Amino acid sequence: MNIGEKIRSLRVAKLMTQSELAGNKITRNMLSCIENGSAQPSLSTVVYIAGRLNVPVGFLLAEEGDEIVYQKMNSLANIKRAYKAGDLAGCRSLCLSACPEPDDEIRLLLATCDAGIACEAFRHGKLRLCCRYFDEALRYAGECLYPLPQITAQAAVYFGYMERRISPMLSSDVLDADRSAVLRDEEPFALYARALDALDEGDDGPAVAFLAGTEVGSRFYAEHLRARCEMAKGGYRDAMPILLRMLNGEAPLDEVGLYAVLCDLEICCRETEDFKGAYRYTNEKVQLLEQLLKEN
Incomplete structure (x- = not known):
């Protein structure tokens, strides 16, 4: 270009006419010639036009390969402001x-933003969206020169939970399971998910450790692990x-x-021979699962 x-x-992007851009320093006809390539502007004219367009002079003068650099520089303040907010x-x-x-630098930001958006989608029950954003985060992380093991570790936790506890349809197209197995995420959700996995294997150690060090903000995880510990001992009532x-x-x-609680209520009712309750919670669970698996 x-x-x-x-x-x-x-000029077109800013919805300006040629007359508005030309102002009182150059003629509309001169601007028209510059735009169609039949005339080359002087440096003072470039400085004037850049000021009217509110872009760096260097952007207008840059070689084609340097335009991206100027676009990034021009947007970096807004990018950082949005991220900090x-x-x-x-x-x-x-x-x-x-x-x-x-x-x-932008790949790092994109990977981080995508992972955060994926977690938010998970919390709102938009699980297909969660999968797509985590996969996108993994792609950007894989292309980035900077190592981003935390993105892989976080994605592994969420994909593992969704596949094992909700549906095998909620899987990743990108995650390297062998590589992610050696990475650990220590966020509350990750600790909770690993404690559930351990309870399934008959090990209540991680759940007991989680309950002993429960932090503010993880009350659901703590209550659910208490219930699952009782279930692991056969204490369904x-x-x-x-x-x-x-x-x-x-x-x-x-x-x-809610889905996790309904699943466990169904099991508790069935194990205590409350078949009416089991039927009720099964129906509620199936209806909710349909919602969770919808395309977003």
Whole structure:
């Protein structure tokens, strides 16, 4: 894209007429000639036009390969502002528009934003969306020069949980299972998920350790692990009140948490020969699963 094409593209994007851009320093006819390539502007004219368009002079003068650098520089302040404000979707959008061919700095931001968006989608029960964003995060992380093992570890935890506890359909197209097996995520959800896996294998050690060091903000995980510890000992009647408190508590459960509780209530009812209750929770679980597996 030559300098005239850049000027015209920016003017159109900013919804400016030629007369508005020309102002009182150059004529509309001169601007038209610059835009169609029949005239080359002087340096003072380039400086004037850049000021009117609110872009760096260097962007207009840059060789074609350098344009991306100037686009990134021009957008970096907004990108950083969105990221610091926690607007991950906004930050991701700015990165993609500013850098269609991202460098390592932008790949790092995109991978981080995608992983955060994936976690948010998980919490809102949008599991297909969660899978897509985690896979995108893994792709950017894999292309990035900077090592990003935390992205792989986090994705492995969420994909493992979804595949084992919700549906094998919720799998990754990108995750290297052998490589991710050696990485560990120490966030509360990861500790909770590993404790559930250990309980399935007859080991209550991780669950006991989690309950001994429960942090604020992981109350659901703690209550659910208490119920699962009782179930692991065959105490289905003792687990029932815990699960029902969770189900009927003041704070509504998110869809994933609700599904976990319904699954366990079904098991407890069946094991205590409350077949009416088991039938009820089975139906509620199946209906919720249909919602969780919807395309988003």
